[in-house]
Amino acid sequence: GARSVELPTYAFQRQRYWLQLTGAVRSGAGYDVDSRFWDAVEREDVASLVGTLAMDDENGWSAVLPALSAWRRGLRTQSEVDRWRYRVSWKPLTDAAAAGVRLSGSWLVVVPSEGVDDTAVVDALAGRGAEVRRVVVEAGADRAGLFSDVGSVAGVVSLLALDEAAGVVATASLVQALGAAGVEAPLWCLTRGAVSVGRSDRLVSAVQAQTWGLGRVAALELPERWGGLVDLPEVWDERAMARLVGVLAGSGEDQVAVRSSGVFGRRLVRATAGNAESWTPSGTVLVTGGTGALGGRVARWLAGAGAGAGAGAGAERLVLTSRRGLDAPGAAELVAELSGLGVEVSAVACDAADRDALRVLLEAEAEGLTAVVHTAGVLDDGVLDALTPERFEGVLRAKATSALNLHELTGELGIELSA
Template identity: 55%
Template sequence: AHPVLTVGIEETVDATGTDAAVFGTLRRDEGGMRRVLSALGEAWVAGVDVDWTTVLTGRRVSLPTYAFQRQRYWLDAPALPVQGAGGDPVESRFWDAVEREDLDELAGTLQLSEAPGVLGSVVPALASWRRERRQRSMVDTWRYRVTWSPLAGLLASAGLSGTWVVAGRVDDGVVAALSGAGAAVVGLPVDAWSQRDVLAERITALGDVSGVVLVTGTASVVSEELAGVVVLLRALGDAGSDAPLWVATRGAVAVGASDRAGDPVQAAVWGLGRVAALEYPQRWGGLVDLPETIDARAGDRLAAVLAAGHGEDQIAVRGSGLFGRRLVRATPAAVTDAGWHPSGTVLITGGTGALGSEVAHWLAGRGVPHLVLTSRTGVAPDGLVEELATLGARVTVAACDVADRDALARVVADVPVDVPLTGIVHAAGLDAPQLLDDVTPQELSSVLRAKVDGTVHLDELTEGLPLRLFVVFSSGAAVWGSGGQAAYAAGNAFLDAWVERRRERGLAGTSVAWGAWDGAGMAVRGGA
């Protein structure tokens, strides 16, 4: 048929809610075998099982891989532009002279009779602008964001077999989805740390278990919600079971514009899950975020997710299909005059620590008149206040645990009226590396307090204030996991989701998931 009909067929597919892909084998001036093979290739990419042996002849070989390893683990990054490469060499020499502030060479290039005068006042500003632009271009190549990619191919096989355990919250939709796909489903309540021995005994009594699905949503407190994941992982180990554990959440992630920003408590579960995937590679199935209502179609998609062999472990089930989580390069941010401008008071939690001190210098150097630095001790490192004063900032150092709402409320209330609070940088955090096999409820809660409670208190106590800056320091551990950092990853994933909720409310909010800082911060402790 003429290719114009493919549009109508696609509309029909969408209108009936059918999972299908539409391809054409005829286009204007293109109707030969090459076009047919292209259509088959498009179908194969979309998940259609194409029998290539009937189409292609000759010997099939695998694509080349990295020598010896047979796999590639790194992202393909474009090389940083080299100054002058492929451009005008005269222009490159000009900007090189600007950066060196070589007035004599610039005077010759511009055919000026003498170097001083106008050049002497303009060139330093141009050099500063050029260096800042170069630095910004370099930093932009370090920036990534999370996105979601359609997973049409997962729907090819959705059959389940054997015994599947549905743990945690009783969810009729999940049970029906697994039963409908052929699994024998057994319920297993999980609601306390102390249940580990009981859970292990029940799992052992079940014999050979094909898989386990833990349905979260039984608690509104982060530490309690995470406890179910930890205790079930341990119980599976005690029972000697390598059955894959899938953790099912609702509203933990936002796949597209139609989704609300992720629920911070459920997002914390995903943060912990990414670490569990590293610490329990033989026991971990993955994370799956479900729609609020699991109808027949969503149930089929859930069964397809749980079927082994597809290699995806962070998936969202939505009415429009299945989506897999991806990390991609972020588009460089446009710099406009509508952004933040230094004014008033900026409060820095953890402000006397290594990263807080760096931020304080950065803010003072950009003209913030008043800085409030908080820490649990209220003691600043020698010389910090004096250094910030030389940059023009007035400094107040306050003893305050950000997890103590009353203490934080007093700090906010004490901000002088003449320099009102206009910004917050939440850099406080507690890191207590601990494997999930060893972590205690107390350790889990203590790591979460600074991140979770501190963020919530800062948000609530500044409600109604005209904040133009609300920055929280998150971590790469929350984005891709980090062994021994489950509590820290969960707390920072909570931060990321909370800031998304702030943005949804029309408020200022930025969460930066840092990697290791050179020479400062938690990563360099103990000589690392």
């Protein structure tokens, strides 16, 4: 009865066309008693177990086996998933400042017209050989002509991100304007307190952190004219500025944090399983965007759907919000499905970016609220050159403004969240 099958052509698809061997066999340790037992458990093979252990099923194997099998499969899945997890880590770099680095050529220092003091940066660059030209950007002004006659440029340093009212949008416009003017020099964007390099280094500005998100996209889309991101400490003293110049002069790093203790480079490292904390939902859980694709999945999980490995242990009450509430497509069906799982559900129309509306909702749900899952979002993907302030506004409103509202209001109302 054998038949031939096509062999996989793609080496990494990992669909096996042969029997799975246990770890014991693979490692050559022999097909031992443990493996045989657990294989039978995973197959929920009562007959084989009863035979192996020379006992009858009156001891209740049929009842225990599915749970044991699910537990074992859950562990396997978890260890597989753990292998996919990565996290950011900051590695101390050799201090470039010590080498007495010099810059050359013409450097543009781009500053917002108000609120940001660029003296230290300008002095540091000029003091180390750069011919500095300041370009002051007025808020909301047309940037098309700003770089039309800048001539040959060795590098561009932007302080626009430091303006928390408009920094990320202004930085995107700067990238566009430099491209339109044909300025090929690498662009470096400075922030202050936008990343945290370790436990004792607090992330001060979530707003400036947005520029780090933007910068990583710019690095991928426009590698030929991207310099990097440099996060500066609170105090811009001589040593910090010397370190900044060391980075600009070419350290081979493009995501760097300058701190009083040294210079750190951003790295992606494998997350160990120990980084994952398990969490069991209880009481009331609020899911923003709960009627959307992601929110619906989260809600099913919270309600304990798909019992077994990885299932939520079951919140008692779910509050699903979106701007349309029950009028959103599929919302009524989702509520019915979740109610069928024995959880109390309400779908509420509430714009999470509308602080007053959110406050009313949170006040009403404060008692019993144990967790918030913020899945609300507006999808509007596009390449950097096609971004507009309006597109930023739409996406940031649903995601970032709403997150800030949730964070601040739960704090103000004294709601203690477990997640």
